[in-house]
Amino acid sequence: MTNATAAIAEGGRDFIRDIVQSDLDSKKHATVVTRFPPEPNGYLHIGHAKSICLNFGIAEEFGGRCHLRFDDTNPAKEEQEYIDAIERDVRWLGFDWGKHLYHASDYFDRLYEWAELLIKAGKAYVDDQTPEEMRINRGTLTEPGKNSPFRDRSLDENLDLFRRMKAGEFGNGARVLRAKIDMTSGNINLRDPTLYRIVKAPHPRTGTKWSIYPSYDFAHGQSDAIEGITHSICTLEFEDHRPLYDWFLDNLPVPSKPHQYEMARLNLTYTVLSKRVLTTLVRDGHVKGWDDPRMPTLAGLRRRGVPPGALRDFIKRIGVAKANSIVDAGMLDFSIREALNKTALRRMAVLRPLKIVIENYPEGQSEELEAVNHPDDPAAGSRKIKFGRELYIEQDDFMENPPKKFFRLSPGAEVRFRYAYFITCREAVKNDKGEVVELRCTYDPATRGGNAPDGRKVKATIHWVSAADSKPAEVRIYNPLFSKPDPTGGEGFTKDLSPNSLEVLADARVERVLAEPSNTAEPVQFERQGYFVRDPDSTPDRPVFNRTVGLRDTFAKEVGKG
Ligand code: ATP
Ligand code: MG
Numbered sequence: 001m002t003n004a005t006a007a008i009a010e011g012g013r014d015f016i017r018d019i020v021q022s023d024l025d026s027k028k029h030a031t032v033v034t035r036f037p038p039e040p041n042g043y044l045h046i047g048h049a050k051s052i053c054l055n056f057g058i059a060e061e062f063g064g065r066c067h068l069r070f071d072d073t074n075p076a077k078e079e080q081e082y083i084d085a086i087e088r089d090v091r092w093l094g095f096d097w098g099k100h101l102y103h104a105s106d107y108f109d110r111l112y113e114w115a116e117l118l119i120k121a122g123k124a125y126v127d128d129q130t131p132e133e134m135r136i137n138r139g140t141l142t143e144p145g146k147n148s149p150f151r152d153r154s155l156d157e158n159l160d161l162f163r164r165m166k167a168g169e170f171g172n173g174a175r176v177l178r179a180k181i182d183m184t185s186g187n188i189n190l191r192d193p194t195l196y197r198i199v200k201a202p203h204p205r206t207g208t209k210w211s212i213y214p215s216y217d218f219a220h221g222q223s224d225a226i227e228g229i230t231h232s233i234c235t236l237e238f239e240d241h242r243p244l245y246d247w248f249l250d251n252l253p254v255p256s257k258p259h260q261y262e263m264a265r266l267n268l269t270y271t272v273l274s275k276r277v278l279t280t281l282v283r284d285g286h287v288k289g290w291d292d293p294r295m296p297t298l299a300g301l302r303r304r305g306v307p308p309g310a311l312r313d314f315i316k317r318i319g320v321a322k323a324n325s326i327v328d329a330g331m332l333d334f335s336i337r338e339a340l341n342k343t344a345l346r347r348m349a350v351l352r353p354l355k356i357v358i359e360n361y362p363e364g365q366s367e368e369l370e371a372v373n374h375p376d377d378p379a380a381g382s383r384k385i386k387f388g389r390e391l392y393i394e395q396d397d398f399m400e401n402p403p404k405k406f407f408r409l410s411p412g413a414e415v416r417f418r419y420a421y422f423i424t425c426r427e428a429v430k431n432d433k434g435e436v437v438e439l440r441c442t443y444d445p446a447t448r449g450g451n452a453p454d455g456r457k458v459k460a461t462i463h464w465v466s467a468a469d470s471k472p473a474e475v476r477i478y479n480p481l482f483s484k485p486d487p488t489g490g491e492g493f494t495k496d497l498s499p500n501s502l503e504v505l506a507d508a509r510v511e512r513v514l515a516e517p518s519n520t521a522e523p524v525q526f527e528r529q530g531y532f533v534r535d536p537d538s539t540p541d542r543p544v545f546n547r548t549v550g551l552r553d554t555f556a557k558e559v560g561k562g
Contacts, residue, residue, distance in 0.1 A: 014320035016054065016261055020062055020231055029230045032064030035102075036090070037220065039071040040082035040204075042275040043290040043297040044089045046311070046332070047266040053315040054263070055233060056095040067227055068097035072105045073219050075203040083204065085290070089298040093308050104219045105205045107226055111214050112166065114222065114252045115177060115195055119158045123251060124195060125151055126161040127178050134176075137183075138191055145183035145191040165198055168211035172198050177212075181247065189244045193217055221245040225254035232258045235265040236324060266318065267326045270480035271296045272489045286497060287481070293535075293546050294481045294501050304478065305523040305533030305548030310339035329480065336549045340523055340531040345373045345380060348418065348463045349510040349526040349545075351475050353392035355438045355467065359426065361389040366468065369449070371419040385511055387420050390467035392509050394528075397462045398439060400428055407459035409439065416461040418527065422447040463527045471515035474544045476535065477503040508545075515543050523548050 023029050034055040038044065044052075059066035068090060072078050090097070118124035127134065127150045139145035153161075162177055164170065177196040185191055195218040202208050224232045232245075239262045249257055267273065273296060281287050281295070290297055293304035301311065314335035318327050348371070366388040374380035393409065402410040409415055414424040421443040429438040446453055450461070479501050487496035514524070523533040530550040537544045 015322060016231070016233060016263060016320055017058060017061070019261065020058055023230070024062060031230075032058060032062045033067070033228050033230045034059050034064065034233065035067040035069045035224065035227065035229050037069045037071045037223075038086050039074070039077075040079065040086060041074065041077040042082060042279050043085050043295075043299050045273050045275075045278065045296045045298065046268065046271075046301065047273040047296075049093060049298060049311050050266040050315050050318070050320075051233070051235075052090055052093055052095060053312055054320060056090075056097075058231070064230075065100060066095070066097060067100040067102055067229070069102040069223060069227070070104065071216065071220065071223075072103050072203070072205065073213050073216060074199065075201040075213065076199055078204060080204050085299060089302075092302060093298060094312060102223070102227060103205060104214070104223050105203060107219070107223055108206060108210060108214070110226065111219060111222060115162065115214075115218070116159065117252065118179065118195070119162060119177075120155060121251070122155060122180065124177055124179050125153050125158050126165070126175050127151070127192075128175050131173060138188065139183070141188070144185075145188075147183050148178070148192070151180065151192070162196070165196065165212050166210070168200065170198055172200055174198055179247070181244075187240055187243055189217070189241050190247070193244055217241060217244055218248065221248050221258065221260070222252065222254060224258040224260075225249060225256050228256045229258040232260045234260060234262055236262045236322075237265075238262055262322075264321045264324045267324065268296065268332065269326055269329045269485040270482050270487065271329060272482065272487055272493060274489045277489055277493050280493075281481075286494065293476070294478050296481075303535065304546050305340075305531060306336050307339050307343070307523070310336040313339065326486065330553055333549045333553065337531070337551070340525065340548065342376075344523050344525040344531055346371075346375070346527050347511055347514055347524045348385065348465055349473070349475070349508060349514060349529065349532070350392045350394055350463070350465050350470075351505050351508045351526075351529060352395040353507060353509050354395045354398055354436065356391040356393055356423075356441055356464070357438060358389050358391070358423065358441050358443050360442045363389055365389070366466070369419050383513060385419060386466045386469035387417075388466050388468055391417070391464045392467055392470065393417075393439075393462055393464045398425070398428070398436065400436060408462055409460075414458050416447075416450050416458050417443075417464050418461050419450060420448075420464070421445070421450070422452060422456075422458055463529075465509050465511050467509075469512050470509040471512060472542060473508045473510045473514070474542060475505040475508040475532070475547065476544065477505065477547045479503070510543065510545070514545075517543075525551075 020032050036052050036055045056066045127148050129148055137146040165175055176194045178192040178194055181190045181192055183191045194215050196212045196214055198211055199213045200211055242260050245260050282290055287295055291299035291303045293300050314332050366386050368384040369387050370382050371385045372382045398409040399406050409425045411425055414422055417423050423441050423443045425439050425441050427440040428436045431437045481501045482496045483498035484496050523531050526532050531548040532545040533548055535544040535546045
């Protein structure tokens with residue numbers, strides 16, 4: 001985290017913003033144009049949020065613009081569902097591309113013409129080698145590659161074959177178009193990279209028009225050039241692609257010369273940010289869907305109750321660096337807590353109920369007490385909550401034989417019930433198995449509102465709900481999806497999945513207002529528990545709440561439990 005800390009120390013500036021500033025100062029560019037280029041083959045995750053905040057953020061801060069461009073070059077893996085989800089998630093995060101929505105597929109005609117130009121210039125050829133032969137002849141990091149036997153085809157034969165590839169005459173994978181650069185280059189990306197593949201799959205936008213599709217490398221930089229992108233920001237894995245990015249720009253009649261800059265990708269502890277892994281989690285049912293609140297997707301985080309402002313704050317805090325690092329997932333929780341502490345209304349809910357009977361409170365009677373909605377915001381007002389003879393408290397707020405430092409309820413102990421009275425525990429009632437199932441208590445009527453006129457103090461205040469006036473609810477507690485701080489992102493990642501990522505508390509009780517949907521569109525704080533939001537699985541009789549985050553940084557502890 002030293003790099004990120006440095007970025008913050010510089011007042012939110014980073015090396016990319018410094019470059020943009022200096023390019024504008026030197027009039028190299030009149031205005032800055034960035035882009036966010038997702039491939040619509042999955043939902044966006046929090047790593048993408050870093051790229052979105054950076055690209056759209058720079059455009060906003062420097063008075064330029066940011067394009068949303070779908071890198072839709074592989075119809076075999078891309079779907080309309082993903083396109084829609086990506087647009088929804090970028091908007092939700094708080095960014096707007098205005099009229100600047102583009103697709104690599106918008107440029108398929110021009111890219112095709114440019115491919116023909118390369119062939120005519122003797123800089124591209126059709127290769128009939130099998131994928132396996134191509135792989136072997138590509139060489140390794142330590143060994144140079146070998147020229148393809150098809151490398152010296154005549155221009156006419158190349159043009160004819162490429163046009164027939166386009167016309168759909170050959171099967172998937174039968175041939176590819178490659179750039180003719182240098183099979184002995186120290187940079188493997190320059191060893192005659194593939195420009196076009198045969199993929200016979202309908203495309204969400206171009207239908208069945210094309211049987212061949214450009215590679216990422218052939219589409220990306222040229223799309224940037226067509227759109228007049230000034231600063232093309234990607235992650236460090238693409239650093240070695242930059243010479244190829246520049247080779248295309250130097251060898252094609254492109255309308256502008258963008259520059260590629262690389263930054264560190266976001267990695268988070270206990271999290272895997274790989275679309276391939278996330279797709280498998282969804283496909284194989286390890287989670288309930290792309291928007292499962294355990295997923296690091298923007299849809300999952302939204303469903304968990306994370307406000308978009310908290311994500312933007314988190315991204316700002318981690319900064320932009322040139323070296324890869326792993327960010328502590330506790331930092332994300334910190335930003336979420338910071339945001340929700342300011343806005344979330346306070347409510348009372350009991351997650352694991354234990355029944356209380358107030359023996360000296362008259363049967364059939366009840367009264368209304370005043371509870372504040374937000375301790376730091378008087379404008380949030382207050383609400384009435386019902387108190388009566390039967391209540392529920394949290395099971396772990398009682399101990400029959402408490403250790404020295406336990407100040408909550410135990411036989412003979414007196415505590416404050418929040419917004420209500422001082423209450424003393426007289427007796428614990430047990431079932432046949434010896435488990436405590438009910439507490440018999442008394443209250444002091446003189447302590448209404450939670451203060452004793454004689455000045456006596458209690459050491460604890462606990463939350464509670466009325467048995468008669470509260471509503472049953474299901475509460476879902478989410479723990480990290482992976483049990484290791486650095487889970488495997490590749491083969492066999494399922495062995496690092498935590499068996500305890502979801503805890504369902506089926507018998508929770510919540511105060512009445514929480515059962516009214518109109519009151520819980522926004523996350524709330526369950527006092528002493530954390531921040532929660534109503535889940536779409538709720539029914540009219542039974543609300544379901546997701547825990548967005550706990551109140552304290554229990555990250556290490558929660559993980560330890562798994
Ligand atoms: P894949 O290439 O495996 O499909 P990807 O995560 O690179 O996955 P893209 O849709 O190509 O997916 O990503 C869109 C943009 O988001 C790219 O510019 C990419 O650099 C950026 N991006 C992706 N993952 C991260 C990450 N973890 N941190 C920062 N930026 C990221
Ligand atoms: Mg990618």
